[in-house]
Amino acid sequence: MLGVTITEFIQEKELINMTPEIDTDGIFVKHPDVNRPALQLTGFFEHFDSERIQILGHVEYEYLGQMEELSRKNIFNKLLSYKVPCIVYARGHKPDEDVLELCNYYEVPCLVSEQTTSDFMAEVIRWLKVKLAPAITIHGVLVDVFGEGVLIMGESGIGKSEAALELIKRGHRLVSDDVVEIRKVSDATLIGTAPDITRHFIELRGIGIIDVKALFGVESVKDTQQIDMVIKLEDWDNERMYDRLGLEENYTEFLGNKIVCYTLPIRPGRNLAVICEAASVNHRQKKMGYNAAQELYNRVQANINKNENPIDRLK
Template identity: 45%
Template sequence: MFTIISERDNNMNFIDKVSIKEIIKDLELEVVYMPDNKEYYVYSQDVNRPGLQYAGYFEHFAYDRIQIIGRAEYNYFSYLDAERRENVLDKLFSYEIPALIVTRGLEVNSDVIKYAKKYGRIILSTKRNTTRFINRLSNYLDDRMAPHTTLHGVLVDVYGIGVLIKGESSIGKSETALELVQRGHRLVADDAVEIRRLDESVLLGQSPELLRHFLEIRGIGIIDVRSLYGAGAVKNSKTIDLVVHLEAWNEDKYYDRLGLDKEFEEILEVSVEKLVVPVKPGRNTAMIIEVAAMNFRQKGMGYDAAQEFTKKLSQLIDTKKC
């Protein structure tokens, strides 16, 4: 089996931070001043425009965020007298801000650089429009620092529904995924599924780069699904809509036969509908997952077969009573 090793917190979710050097490279920023031999990280997804701080108000200053200077802040600060500018800059850079970014290609004055050097803070520059740059930076930080975790399982795209297949080792998850691929569906990840929460209720799953497009089939070994079945048989990422838990058939356990009992699994504080599918010789697990995906999609469109059956049964009972 593949093995993924990574640092996690007590809730088994990855702890994230983004290096300022990565931000500079990925967003193509110009370095105005950066201290040598010191690594800086960002721990907050939010950004701040320090207009109030330039006015001298530092109560509730969100100093842990990247600070953005646009034309409004720049023009206001240029009207201040030299003594007040010195006081504000000394106060501003005394806080451990991750970086200060000046937009629109505005020139960074020497007094700003002076206090950045005094406290060892980073000053960056971009020629982009302030609003557009903030949007790009926010999206970048949201993507890099979104809550995420890695789960053992297989993720497949079945009729547009992202199905996360879980279960004990050797229950047949990878074999089921392979049959689904042969039936025209797409593999997203096998064995290790990296999951990010992009919004309050949206989970995006993908494969680690090393494992992408590969499947492990016991008795055969590692196969490259894209090479064997073509680019249409794989997908790099997919939202997780449904969890299917495979387990060995237990004669003493009750399994839902109508579909009225709904179960949910919580992943990164998002509740995802869960189905428990018993596995035994003779059952076509891939076909069952296909039907589960179609049924889930149909319920999303407003038709629930289980509720419709129950409704008709109740009507029939009422008719016979009459």
């Protein structure tokens, strides 16, 4: 991925482009942070992050207004020579004509935002971190079940889409079927989305492609969802011992982030949708501090201690 184009940045943040002559489709932002070039305006360019979007707030604007015209030109000439992605004036401040001439000369877009500097910076950083986050594509189905992002995985044809369809009929929301794009937006958060081509579609073997949004309404779909747990479907194996208590959590890893993972064996008669609902509610309950398996274990231990012979305790 090359990054985010300045054209997309302008459209997303509804910015005013003061240099329309510059082709913004070929300029990319590759760094998720921004920079306020306060020190650079004084002439200090050591450790200058030239790959970041440069934002001029009210303080920088007032400082530039007190500078002599020649000094202002010289400092902007040096700043723009680093080929920064763009310069954004916050609070609706407008750049001087000499600044626009230099921006056009170096082909650095000059933009204006009506937002306050702090709010604009926070929104841009949040947006860029999502857009530029490390990403992978996996085979699976992502569904929002009671607010928990459930990623259903398994071999092709095992019943992932059918389970998702039943969950949708029970009032839950589809995020993506068959292909899930996962982005790591932080060390603790993975966000799943659907590719534009397959968004809102489900493939059912024997029937074909169905449009979930058209059939079940807009309340049955969702564009993005944090991935909270993974359910792996596999054929039932009589020789394998499956976990029946759940005292220990199993995890799977995506992009360095660990996600709780449950393995569900498939056999005729098992209602996958109900199991997924129960797993989601149970996972939320664990996050709130209650573990049913641990509670059962504590009751068993308490019962053993209660029925233990007092003389045996003294030994």
